[in-house]
Amino acid sequence: MILSEQPVLQVNNLTLHAGQKILIDDLSFLLYAGERLCLLGASGSGKSLTAQALTGTLPPGITVSGEILVNGIDVAHQPALQRSTAGRVAAIFQDSASALHPLFTVAKQLKWVAGSAQQGSLSTLLDAAGLHGLGDRYPGELSGGQRQRICALMALLSSSNVLVADEPTTALDVVAQQQVTTLLQQGKQALLFITHDIAVAARLCQRVVILEQGVAIENGSMQRILRSPQQPFTRTLIAAARQNSDLILTARQALAG
């Protein structure tokens, strides 16, 4: 993998408070063009708050300190709508239904984000994403997995060079999960993939930051973390994922036998 010298996303000492309570504590990481980085943590560790800070969608009442540099522009205190084009971050969330307008067709919504450059080839794009013939459908006429792939496609078509995906596969069955991660793998943007699922992360990401109760406790290449995790929490995550895949293997063997 060849990485550019300047990170497209640089998070420096990001701290989020609600009143006196520290929710994210001094979080720092870099994301380079061409890279897929995972932010991995258990429920309540602060993954969604981090995604909201990066995308400029934090709820009221959260105080921010530190820097979030997107293409060198500090957007830590800029809500999404106040950001310049270079400071924008594309996003895909777990709840895709709310991201799509219910009264417009898929093709129309894809055209909004794709701009004129892509308009001729929308049906090709839909075909490549395994969504053949769905352009004329309304969001309510799609399955959850199809909606999530449309959202992934929209995020990948946006002009931003940074994409934050917050638990985009959590609500999906394994086939739909695979379809969404395959799409994300094909994207040109640098990807911050946020999940609690180390098995999905290991398939998609080259590097990982482990978040525990708002603190980054460990980071490094995915291979290194899987091979020799340093922190007890990371070891627990990996052991649980291994146990899961052992269970699947045992079930398969039982079925085959």
Ligand SMILES: Nc1ncnc2c1ncn2[C@@H]1O[C@H](COP(=O)(O)OP(=O)(O)OP(=O)(O)O)[C@@H](O)[C@H]1O
């Ligand atoms: N608006 C808020 N005000 C105060 N505390 C909040 C707010 N939003 C989230 N929190 C708290 O911050 C912590 C982190 O929440 P967050 O939603 O980021 O966790 P998460 O890792 O995304 O969890 P999950 O995987 O369950 O979605 C939790 O303890 C949560 O209760």
